[in-house]
Amino acid sequence: MTEPENRCRLVLIVPDIADADEQAKIVGDALKGGDVASVIVPQYGLNDGEFQKHAEKLVPIIQDSGAAALLAGDSRVVGRTKADGLHLTGPASEISEAIDKYADKLIVGGGNAADRHHALEIGEERPDYIFFGKLEGDIKPEAHSKNLALAEWWASMIEIPCIVMGGTDPASALAVAETGAEFVALRLAVFADAGRAPSVVAEVNALLDEKAPRFED
Template identity: 30%
Template sequence: MNDTSCQLYLISPLDVGGSFPDHLREALEAGPVAAFQFRVKDVDQQEAARLAEPLKAICDEFDVAFIVNDDVALARQLGADGVHLGQGDESLKNARDTLGLDVQIGITCHDSRHLAMEAGEGGANYVAFGAFFPTATKVTHHKPELDLLQWWSEMMEIPCVAIGGITPENCQPLIDAGADFLAVCGAVWSDPAGPAAAVRKFIDIMDDRPAD
């Protein structure tokens, strides 16, 4: 079983312009945060790179892994620490061939043990399961049960990420079931008290987890 404590994995809102770099810095200062996923839609690679570069610099400053969603070419251009791929994105093999062995590759596996096993056998660095709760971040058609996290953590060394509508109020069962990372978006960036307060709420809960 993977016995590392659960860690926070932040996912960006779709709008990362304007004052968002300041919000990211606030969140990371309140950390520790393990990773930040850069996720934008409907912008070309040049614009995506322009938006990503200051965010990557902040992540580098705080030693937080900078992960690009969906776009292997952008991850390579930025020198990102990793890329996260959905089932409809570029293949794991092609991404690995392009990015090399040192770059982390995560795979969305929805609620499927089969897809997760395939990803693990194919050399993924982590698998992501979800959505565990209703989410406004993206349209979802999969609702995994907690026993999926427990099964994976008992069977496999590769870390698993829980995603989808996760808040400080509902995350404890995911932690208890064996999630290595909680992927969080709206609960941090939309918190009325600000991202730093939201991160501290999650960290306080994770720090209270009993040792395995």
């Protein structure tokens, strides 16, 4: 019996697929593989209208699986598609504005915290979470060592949850979990071979069930 709430949980980052129906099917299949806390939907190169079409297909699928749908792009699309939140990739000032505007209505988190100073600036705005890494930062099998170090420091001091970008190897999720981070984000590790996405989600959950450290209540 899995109890993912007391260990690091999986966050999926939707892959860059031009066909909205294909993208939605691949994400929907992956979500059948096991526990996923939230799914981040980047805008990539889509214009706002195209991004809305993609989000309109993805948001209900994500929410029906029990995960939170977080859009990284045009904030107006969040309202139009009834997504759960807004993932921001800019500085603390951008997060501050979004929190002022949406704090009672949406999950607001993210940030581009490349060092401790910027992480603390973002933390002062009290986002729902901070993100270490870039949404397309999974360029090596392992998670970036700088992000792991930031997460370990953050998790030991700050109560705001953190999400850490993993690598292209699904096993990189465990290195993230070992920092004390609440969430690990995976993209290519899950979606590089779309047909295997559900089984990779299942494998990552099994790995975290077996080996991830448990949080104290």
